Amino acid sequence: MSDAIDEIKGLINEIHFKNRSVHVSYKFRTGYQVSRLVLIIGMTSTVKGCSILKAQILSYALDDEKLFNQIEWLLNNNSIGFIKAxxxxxxxxTAINYSNAYEITEYSNTGKIVLTEKGQKFFSEIMSDETLLSYEKSQLVKIKKRLSDTKLLNILQKGS
Structure with a gap:
């Protein structure tokens, strides 16, 4: 029995691990999420800012084309329907926390997220580069500033 244990211990001593970096998808990187947040605020919000709810829903909609198309249809038809879950x-x-910490965004008196001067500059840089976040830009330009918080709340309440 002890020979088997000694053999196993010998094998364990021969096991070596190499630390290798693990690929993290760009969608999970904080820099990408902060950039998307800045784009959402800059393209779809008024001077008053963007609610956290609006940022959450539009961020999710950018990853779910059916949901985005549904929101766009409701806006184009001036309808109050409901959106899927x-x-x-x-x-x-996390992106909101980072952007606040790096003074890209801040909370306004109304509790909405607004771009700071640094955030406005960052937004301008994103918009000036045609290849950067091109899919997100092409989607958000369809709804522009038409999705107000009131409209969003009406849509969500109708769906519940």
């Missing part, structure tokens, strides 16, 4: 995304909350 959406998920809370912790990455959006």
């Amino acid at each position: 959406w998920k809370y995304n912790q990455l959006v909350s």
